[in-house]
Amino acid sequence: MTTRRLVLTRSAAVVGAASAGLLLPGIVRAQSNRVRVGFMLPYTGTYAQLGVNIENGVRMAINEKGGKLGGREIEWFKVDDESEPSKGVENAQRLVQRDKVDVLIGTVHSGVQMGIQRVARESGVLSLIPNAGAHAATRGLCAPNVFRTSFTNSQPTLALGKPMVDKGLKKAVWITWKYAAGDEAFEGFKQSYTKAGGTIVKELGLPFPNVEFQALLTEIASLNPDAVACFFAGGGAAKFIRDYAAAGLKDKIPLWGSGFLTEGVLDAAGAAADGIMTTMHYADSLDTPRNNQFRKAFATTFKLQPDVYAVQGYDTGLLLAQGMEAVKGDIGNKQALYKALENQTIDSPRGKWTMSKAHNPIQDIYLRRVENKDNKVIGIAAKALADSGAGCKMAGA
Numbered sequence: 001m002t003t004r005r006l007v008l009t010r011s012a013a014v015v016g017a018a019s020a021g022l023l024l025p026g027i028v029r030a031q032s033n034r035v036r037v038g039f040m041l042p043y044t045g046t047y048a049q050l051g052v053n054i055e056n057g058v059r060m061a062i063n064e065k066g067g068k069l070g071g072r073e074i075e076w077f078k079v080d081d082e083s084e085p086s087k088g089v090e091n092a093q094r095l096v097q098r099d100k101v102d103v104l105i106g107t108v109h110s111g112v113q114m115g116i117q118r119v120a121r122e123s124g125v126l127s128l129i130p131n132a133g134a135h136a137a138t139r140g141l142c143a144p145n146v147f148r149t150s151f152t153n154s155q156p157t158l159a160l161g162k163p164m165v166d167k168g169l170k171k172a173v174w175i176t177w178k179y180a181a182g183d184e185a186f187e188g189f190k191q192s193y194t195k196a197g198g199t200i201v202k203e204l205g206l207p208f209p210n211v212e213f214q215a216l217l218t219e220i221a222s223l224n225p226d227a228v229a230c231f232f233a234g235g236g237a238a239k240f241i242r243d244y245a246a247a248g249l250k251d252k253i254p255l256w257g258s259g260f261l262t263e264g265v266l267d268a269a270g271a272a273a274d275g276i277m278t279t280m281h282y283a284d285s286l287d288t289p290r291n292n293q294f295r296k297a298f299a300t301t302f303k304l305q306p307d308v309y310a311v312q313g314y315d316t317g318l319l320l321a322q323g324m325e326a327v328k329g330d331i332g333n334k335q336a337l338y339k340a341l342e343n344q345t346i347d348s349p350r351g352k353w354t355m356s357k358a359h360n361p362i363q364d365i366y367l368r369r370v371e372n373k374d375n376k377v378i379g380i381a382a383k384a385l386a387d388s389g390a391g392c393k394m395a396g397a
């Protein structure tokens with residue numbers, strides 16, 4: 001067993017059997033009739049906390065439904081994908097071929113997701129995407145067995161441009177990590193900002209997960225735009241917010257972004273984050289009975305404050321539990337299961353949402369402002385926003 005493979009099972013005997021070789025997991029499955037669920041998430045690196053919150057969210061939702069899927073016990077498996085795209089296929093194959101999972105839940109990083117997508121399409125394993133927003137997963141490379149419970153990378157930023165221009169911020173610099181998530185977030189920003197009458201004066205970027213922002217912040221200061229818009233997430237986002245303030249830009253050039261910028265990082269960023277404006281499909285302060293109950297239960301169970309990643313994990317657990325309930329645990333009845341997953345309404349802490357034909361959430365996008373370590377809702381920036389699903393060729397899409 002490699003050090004990256006973290007297998008969670010319900011008994012030491014099962015751990016021993018599963019670690020002994022490739023044949024044994026099949027035997028364990030036959031004996032136990034358990035549903036085998038694999039997490040492929042980052043548990044190290046700049047996205048580590050995102051992985052933890054997603055897993056916690058999934059477990060919480062399933063526990064609330066009695067801890068079973070369609071009446072069947074669960075056997076859990078975990079792989080740390082390290083947000084490393086070059087290992088994406090290999091890690092997904094570990095879960096699918098070696099551990100023989102029935103369901104693969106993953107991942108966070110869009111580049112790694114492309115490896116999962118390949119394995120999912122080749123193997124036909126049920127694949128639930130709890131974060132990674134790579135367009136291709138629910139566009140050109142969509143598949144009947146792949147469902148996303150989060151967003152596409154351009155969904156939040158398609159709602160970002162207009163509120164900026166409405167505030168009189170007509171010249172912006174864009175800055176991001178240069179990989180699919182940042183590039184596709186830019187696509188949404190460019191479309192919405194230019195349509196509203198804004199001009200993008202410069203696009204800046206650095207490789208993921210580099211956090212040496214200083215030279216780029218100096219360039220922003222000299223360009224002196226009306227505003228800066230960006231995509232960053234996880235530990236790197238907290239550092240960007242702190243460095244932006246330390247460079248003296250916070251009170252001179254308003255900072256806007258795809259909402260991941262301020263998710264799960266507000267304690268680490270402190271006062272440097274106050275006033276940042278973002279668009280996102282969730283906000284801590286959504287004052288609904290559903291969100292309030294979720295936040296209280298999550299904080300009590302995990303001694304952590306939930307964020308958008310916890311919500312996406314929770315919704316993944318709800319979707320899986322509801323789908324498995326509909327087929328009474330018969331995960332082999334793929335046609336009925338996929339139909340059930342397509343037709344669910346998810347009563348989420350973010351607000352109710354449904355699946356698009358290409359298997360991506362149709363959801364409201366909120367405009368938020370950071371106040372005292374909280375993402376405060378200012379309003380709805382886009383109602384029931386669906387991704388285009390362009391290029392998805394699937395029956396019904």
Ligand code: BEZ
Nearest residue numbers: 108109110132133181233
């Ligand atoms: C992505 O790589 O798709 C991603 C990572 C973190 C937050 C949002 C998107």
